[in-house]
Amino acid sequence: MLVPVPREAAKDTRDSRPKRVLFTLVFLGSGGIERSVCNVMAGLDPRRFATRLFFHHRPPPGREDRLPRNAQVSWATDSYDYHRQNLPLYLWHLLRHAREADVIVAGQEGRAALLACLAGRLLGKPVVGMIHFDWGAFHREQPRRQLWGLRLLYPRMQRIIACGQDTARSFQALVPVPDGQLQVIPNFVDGDVVRAAAEAPLPDWAPPVFEKPVVIAVGRLEPQKGFDVLIRGHALARQRGVDHHLLILGVGSLEVELKALARSLGVESTVFMPGFVANPHALMRRSAVFALSSRFEGLPMVLLEALALGCPVVSTDCPSGPAEVLEHGRHGVMVPVEDAQALSEALGRAVSDEVHRQDLSRRARARAEDLSAARALEAWDSLLSSL
Structure with missing residues (x-):
């Protein structure tokens, strides 16, 4: 006979397991953005957090050593080429993994943030967005839709993490958000x-x-x-x-x-x-x-x-x-x-x-x-x- 689990006991079971965090990036490049995300994943306590890294594009061969050790990694396509008509494919694969997550972290601005925000809205999951650039300077070199994207997406996220104080100030000048929503956690390296x-x-x-x-x-x-x-x-x-x-x-x-x-x-x-x-x-x-x-x-x-x-x-x-x-x-x-x-x-x-x-x-x-x-x-x- 099935015995119902009291609601309090069910909550304790959920709280005792590691929180599942899905980090998402477009691809594994050679830049600092990817390294900063991987450093966070590698540094989180595995007893408290179960992390997975999702890419839109398969990591290039020979760069596996850039990934966190024992990281769970998945991707949407083996192709390294971007075609706008493939956005539904990237989103579908992201949704597959995001269903199992407690939190979604958009590891970079742009397409990764767009699809993470969509997945969060569709699944009712909290989304954290990471800001890596000084957008006060960067947006002048970008298509206007990038700035529209910032203003549309990031206020809808539960938290925004800027990599430095100056980065946070320049972002907030372009995208007004409440102070409690925007937080500074500096980039770091394992010396x-x-x-x-x-x-x-x-x-x-x-x-x-x-x-x-x-x-x-x-x-x-x-x-x-x-x-x-x-x-x-x-x-x-x-x-x-x-x-x-x-x-x-x-x-x-x-x-x-x-x-x-x-x-x-x-x-x-x-x-x-x-x-x-x-x-x-x-x-x-x-x-x-x-x-x-x-x-x-x-x-x-x-x-x-x-x-x-x-x-x-x-x-x-x-x-x-x-x-x-x-x-x-x-x-x-x-x-x-x-x-x-x-x-x-x-x-x-x-x-x-x-x-x-x-x-x-x-x-x-x-x-x-x-x-x-x-x-x-x-x-x-x-x-x-x-x-």
Whole structure:
């Protein structure tokens, strides 16, 4: 005979199991957004949270090590191409997994947020949206529908998580939401993991690059990252006699254009662009300087990784993130955006002046200690538990 379970006992059973959290991304790229989501998933207590990661597109082969260990991963399609008519397919697959979830987390803006919000509405599930960019700057480069999407979708989410204080302020200026709905949980890295990866040997192609001091940059080859300004700054420093190499890791639409710029400036033999590198940390650790030349950011993961490795940092004072991380120059050198001359001088001094370089390295390590992963994960735990 079936014995009915008292309502209170049923509630206790539900509360005793881990909360099921579905994170969703469009694809597994090489950028900081994917790393920030994976860091949250890897850091959550598995006794309290059962996590799954859903992609619209299958993760590319060779990038499995970027996923959280023992992560449950699923995707909608094996194709890497996006076609708008496939949106119902992505949504249908997302709904399959979201039915089993207690909370849906849209790991990035755009299409991931749109479908997560639709799934939440259809299934009656709470949705959390993550904000990674300074939208005050970013929306000017995007189609107008992106800004409409922000204003339509995010006020309907239960919580919005911004990766930094400046990012939150710029978002709220565009999308007014109540203070209790918008929360700042900074991006973070696991310093021990980053430093362990940095101990790996150099790739076979890399030793000739490191025959001279290296300025390294990491990111998508897109206008946002300002690599055109960095290449011009590199050329100016070499003209002043600062003998060094520039290493830019990443892929993107500007690869041909950036290589042509290096040729036009006569520095093609000292600018190295090997494309995507699975483990950039081994190269960052051995570099003289880490350069961030962005026109805008959110709270860049690669900057946090550089600090964890003790890399001397030279960064643009772009909106937003670098000033927040570097405390307006206390832990790295900051230069104006789009100023190749100032960038050149800062990089040249960091390469040439060992005392200065060692001081920047010490400051970087000290700042990395301040940016604790534990505090961010505690905030994520509290947020997800409350929904």
